[in-house]
Amino acid sequence: MMKLAKPEGITALVLKRIGLGLVTLWVISLLIFVGVEALPGDLAEAVLGQSATPETVAAFREELKLDLPPHKRYFAWLGAFIQGDFGNSLANQRPVVDLIGWRFANSLFLAGVTALIAVPVAVLLGILAALYRNTLFDRLISMATLSTISFPEFFVAYILIALLSVQMVIFPSISNINDQMNFWQKLYAIILPCLTLAMVVTAHMMRQTRAAIINILSSPFIEMANLKGLHRLRIVVLHAFPNALSPVINVIALNLAYLVVGVVIVEVVFVYPGLGQLLVDSVSKRDIPVVQASGLIFAATYVLLNLSADVLSIISNPRLRNPR
């Protein structure tokens, strides 16, 4: 008799996924480290350039612990990193934690508000487009989303600035926020970057939601329900929706992961004091400790969101719990 594979518990599966995520993060940290390591010649001179003074070279060497052998240096760096000590910035000698902390909070604020707007709109439009497939409504939405996807984020951003900030002076074109502002003032300041991101993310999310729903609506059990003469609403709510949940959750999580990266460009356009802006500035200054820290934070957020996409779809789709 053939022995069936024993279904694994959800906890075991989830733990396995989390373990995999941690391994990915570890490999990424290794890559980041080796990347700096592999630079030919003297790192200090290459990065600081011809104009390097002996003091900056010394600070640079101490900062990256260039006096230790590579493997020791890696563990020292990783150990300090896990304890929250990201070292000091090469550009202004301030601790990286001070630079990153509030900027990361700002980036999360921007991404969070965007997600709150974009997710319901995208899912609703996606479901409607799938239900009314090939109607004028669907075609219009398809054209609109296809063009939005093709636009670079900064094009959308400048169009919005031109319309809403220059033509009609409603919103500020520079999103400066600080601690003295209350929640509503902050919200007002980030309306334009938020709209820009929301438009781009909604377009992606909507197209994928539509595809996922259409995929389910064409499966045999929906056809069966149709042939039985069930009411359309009943089919959608009771038959299609539970099955669509897993792909739609996946789409949402993946797009939130995209959002994390999308903030970089939008922050630069609107001079928003976020982590993306800091990363770009540090890359052009070649401020490696800051680049390493903010890059790892971005990567960790991205991996975390992808991880939660997997975990949520395992929970919402029992079929994934029995590996073939």
Place this chain on the structure above:
Amino acid sequence: MSTAIKTLLSAPISARLGMGMVFITLLAALLAPVIAPYGETEIAADVWMPVSSDHWIGTDNLGRDLFSRLMYGARNTIAIAFLITALSFVIGVVLGFLAATVGGWTDQFLSRCVDILMAFPTLIFALMVLSVVGTSIPALVVVIALLDSTRVYRLSRAVAMDIEVMEFVEAARLRGEGLWWLMRHEILPNAMPPLVAEFGLRFCFVFLFIAALSFLGLGIQPPTADWGSMVRENSGAITFGIYTPLWPAGAIAFLTVGVNLIVDWFLHIASGLED
């Protein structure tokens, strides 16, 4: 050949529109030195001049003719994006076919490497690498091509997996043909249609990516005309109600919309769907 022309003629209006848009852009790129009234870096007038008969769409932040810069920019940006896409396809397709035909540990090793690279956001990865190696055009080309080849690898491996089990590959293998011959003469011709559609998609992606990097000041460096960096250089104008940065940004959108319209149609044919 005649079937190709027939398919081209049966293209829906959206795809024709896309072809027209791509054609105009390519024409501008090829004929830039002929059409452009001024040189690429020639300072012709005052800063941010309005639209006039001398300067069709005004001048930029240093008083260079924007229309000429746009033409030369098409040249530089498209050429580099094309080079990167081609390189990424060479890497991705060769490794993908290799993984599918050899299988075993080679496949495992390559696929796990690609998994890890893809678990990392591309833009962040590129920024980190560029902070170490510096922003030169060769570095840019190699870094983006490598990052982008992961997607090509996934697709070409999947396609080659399906072809690899067919009888004619088996026959060639029993005939004693080598690995390279199998990949070049048996698998590649049969994998062409999905790869061509993917090439269009990847080109769009790379093009937008280069534009984004240049916009961040980390891509193609001035004074070379390039659409992304032109947006960056002129971005200050918008708050004064001067719409200069919208021209290069619009040009980027124009080309990518065009390519996407064609790719959309291509994917539609390839999927064999009626609706």
